[in-house]
Amino acid sequence: MDLDARRKADPQHWNLATSIRVLAMDAVQAANSGHPGMPMGMADVATVLFRNHLKFDASAPNWFDRDRFILSAGHGSMLLYALMYLTGYEQMTLDQIRNFRQWGAITAGHPEYGHADGIETTTGPLGQGIANSVGFAIAEEAMRAEFGDDLCDHRTWVISGDGCLMEGISQEAISLAGAQKLGRLIVLWDNNDITIDGRVSMSDATNQHERFHASGWRVLSCDGHDAADIDRALTEAKNSDGRPTLVDCKTIIGFGAPKKQDTAAAHGSPLGAEEIAVTRSLYGWEHAEFVIPDDILSEWRQIGSRGKTDREAWQQRVDALPEDARDEFARRVSGEVSDKLSPAIAALKEQAIEGNPKIATRKASEMVLEVVNPHLPEMFGGSADLTGSNNTLTPSLGKFGPDNRKGRYIHYGIREHGMAAAMNGIFLHGGFRPYGGTFLTFTDYARGAMRLSALMGIGTIYVMTHDSIGLGEDGPTHQPVEHLAICRATPNTLVMRPCDLVETAEAWEIAIDTDDAPTVLALSRQNLPLLRTESGENLTAKGAYILREASDTPRVVLLASGSEVEVAVKAREALEAEGIATRVVSVPCMELFRDQPEAYRREVLPEGTVRIGIEAAIRQGWDWLLMGEGGSDRTSDFVGMTGFGASAPAERLFKEFGITAEAVADRAKALL
């Protein structure tokens, strides 16, 4: 059907969808940068979705019981911005659209969470959105199970392109969603057969229907430019048989642009003034740049307020709750930390000092979770198939699954990246605080999603055990040496490496209390002695602190984290025995120490002493504490790793790689 015939067949739909297309063309052209083809191709599908199916109220973008709309193909950001402007999201003004991709605008090149209400997650790195969506759908199921469908009863809709589906993370997401039977999850596949390099067939021959079916999905199809057919498919998609649903929307990228549609040329650059003019004319769209006629805008605005009645009814149901239930629901939705957290942590710390346990910090972490999880119903745990090693499962949680939506623990499978992205989705949905475990070295697999936790500024908690060569025999593939540096290099990430049960409890308290940055808990496989002697103040919150004071004005300061604090304490004993006044500074979190007032930092790290950093990892990231902060190259050194590890029992490795109290004492003496 040609454009004219389509327009005439359903002028109302045509005008609505064309508004999206022209805004996308115009904004990309004005920015001289961006991706017009996808919004133009998916405008029809998005129009039908927003007009007839999506549960939302543009005047209340944060309504908890809204459907979530995830633009996994984030390069098509103008689709989202156009929909938000047209339906009347307050922050998404026409000026913002005009300033697409400009400094200070909320209309970034790719949708950025936090820029505007209504942007549910940051997308752009392909596959992240579809993997987030699994977390959204998990959280919805879990909240519905807990609070009932009067309060929680919504769907997760995703737009995904071929790029998202080629990324490996999509397979992790799809197979997890299928195994979990997330029937409220609907993925709209923008099946336009084009990638940046050309036709999909240049690099892929996947039968996506068969692939999704193999993972336990239902598959529907529609002509992505036929409003009635789209409506039929979306209606059917909502009528779940318990499986998640893929809707194959056959579309044309850059729909209607005569020279560029159905080619890679429509994907990632402005169409050009001439092509836009011709396309406008073919659309029968006679309005100037960025102009949406009042009648069409008004219709869009009505769509934007379609959900208002539903929302008000929902609000009445919330208001009618008994006060306790209402308060708890409000707390959960807001993400406010339970006032039961601190007492639980405090009690555990006291108990630790009394009990003096020699345990791995991964075991310490389990002990923390054992006292926290029963009191904090928002805790939602899991592991990428290392439950017994990560010590992430506690008895009170129960297992989340198709037959138990009240469970709060997920076996994510061997899917580190999918787990991390799903946890981001769980956090973003609201109601839960997700944590998940794997080995620290497999940060490598989860990096894409871990970076997005940091960029979005959300409180996903990564429980990363087996945090050094201390894991021993599994060898260098499993021994992180650069991963602490990698996590510390990532802006807005708290990297905590506690040395004992007390610090582990403190680290968890901070992690749960931090909702604007992810936390990486780096935990030992091997047993460690209790080093803290006082349980009062949360000293980990200072980032670094004096753990063992020198017998006199310190001539040597030993700085260490995690399992190497024990090494520092032993080295101090040796040095003190030789009359060298030596202080031990425990450094569980560099980021928090950096934020302390200078006076405190100088108190902990006085000038004029020898400083030695000790960590069973590479030096990168330590220099500012050793040579900076009043230190110097000549009076400092580092005892750690300079390359990859090896396969052998842990004790042997520490000795062979020279991470010992003797080595530390020797270096200190050499520098004095």
Place this chain on the structure above:
Amino acid sequence: MDLDARRKADPQHWNLATSIRVLAMDAVQAANSGHPGMPMGMADVATVLFRNHLKFDASAPNWFDRDRFILSAGHGSMLLYALMYLTGYEQMTLDQIRNFRQWGAITAGHPEYGHADGIETTTGPLGQGIANSVGFAIAEEAMRAEFGDDLCDHRTWVISGDGCLMEGISQEAISLAGAQKLGRLIVLWDNNDITIDGRVSMSDATNQHERFHASGWRVLSCDGHDAADIDRALTEAKNSDGRPTLVDCKTIIGFGAPKKQDTAAAHGSPLGAEEIAVTRSLYGWEHAEFVIPDDILSEWRQIGSRGKTDREAWQQRVDALPEDARDEFARRVSGEVSDKLSPAIAALKEQAIEGNPKIATRKASEMVLEVVNPHLPEMFGGSADLTGSNNTLTPSLGKFGPDNRKGRYIHYGIREHGMAAAMNGIFLHGGFRPYGGTFLTFTDYARGAMRLSALMGIGTIYVMTHDSIGLGEDGPTHQPVEHLAICRATPNTLVMRPCDLVETAEAWEIAIDTDDAPTVLALSRQNLPLLRTESGENLTAKGAYILREASDTPRVVLLASGSEVEVAVKAREALEAEGIATRVVSVPCMELFRDQPEAYRREVLPEGTVRIGIEAAIRQGWDWLLMGEGGSDRTSDFVGMTGFGASAPAERLFKEFGITAEAVADRAKALL
């Protein structure tokens, strides 16, 4: 069928397979650590494979035309070590097996490439092996197309577990292999239904047959404990219809261990002395620990020499080649660098100085490839669907595909991780030097495989363009800020960030000349002026060098890499104009500078000057050059990024984030 019946039905096979099982049980028990269950479960399949199908000669493990055997489920390393010992690989002695997982042994917890001939690749991080294998199979097809099946005619066999298949990278590998119709690739799926957390169904419900079929694979099945059935399936697998083949081998993890088989308890820890004794007795195996009776060992050794005749015939064919062809084949197989490389680079450098182009370094990289690729038939390029952006395709290459095995460029699709792992496989196979492109920020997706390039010490080349906020409008999701630090944190990795065409040519020369470490080329999207004025010596090989000397004894030294060298040069002009003698040091590769003699380092970075590092990325990784190497905290500073970027035109971003010549000059003056 019970064990007794199996033993009696085929005692010869039984004894061969049982040798593997007992060695695995014994070695794991002796190490008190390791994974016995998988070798016990896959012993029958591996025995049939080595006995009847795999083309190899244990006395010549590096025979180029051998079949490649990839143990993707690397935790089952004892399967590989047992096979190597039994068939007679010289390095794999019984002592090595006894020292499994001990310091200095070649029998690491997971198979480590380089520890012994016959270990084709390092595995353990799940999914890597199956993704490497795609590269092996690609290289085999390409070498066969180039040199004929007289010289190259072999298969790639992979053992993969459920863990490998759950990792997202496996989907990238599978779909790439299917699209490329790699008919010589055969994956043996150890379908034991167990993961570490328990039964597969706890986390996965994938129909693997359907999934592989959807990606263009042929699927066969066998009873993984029935030698005849295995033999039938492997015979059929070799008879390819053009598609890669999955063989579903139904197995029992920990086969025969009465209390632990078919449970997660058999996976990752020793069975215990008692269980081992009972299992031995059930096996009817009356020999002591680590003892393989002579008759059985002798049979295994015969299997190990099965391929000798084939190998000798192959060698005769090689010897019979005309001298030129033989030399070139030998060069390609050895990986020796072509003597045409240096002259091509030298000519381009001279041309650059004459032409004085202002171009992006990604474009410069393309110009290098344009002069190198026609002369070096080993160059094998590709991109993860960013060909036009990464500038990785040059006209002479041709496209590798099912219909053109002589092509030397692959559209890897949107599969950064799969691409990186495939490139590792291409390198490991021999014959080619793989390079592949994506955006630097998507290092995040490829990390797992990039780390393995470094750990294995192989020369995979990563062409990482759009290397800073200089990419502009795509915004923070696409702007690397921590990725240079991440790559530099990784041991044994050359991270090169050239500032112009001359340095880019030099960087490529080094990258191609380095076969024991991967290279990351960080290249700009934006245009940069030519800054080098001399084309002679490869100064990039020094890692850092004086690019612009101060007019007098330097009071300020500005250090910068890549696009920020231009900023440094401008800041120098401003400072010199104010009478402040200022030197500019270009730092294209920190790792190479670190390896220079101290005298040279001091010459470049004299003591007592102000030092400012400039890079549009975070500071981590720079401190040793600023505060170390004779510098100090008080006299140094860094101009770069302190957090994530933003979406806006690049020039605006540099201004807003304060990475400008003025800011550099101001900081220098403040420090003087």
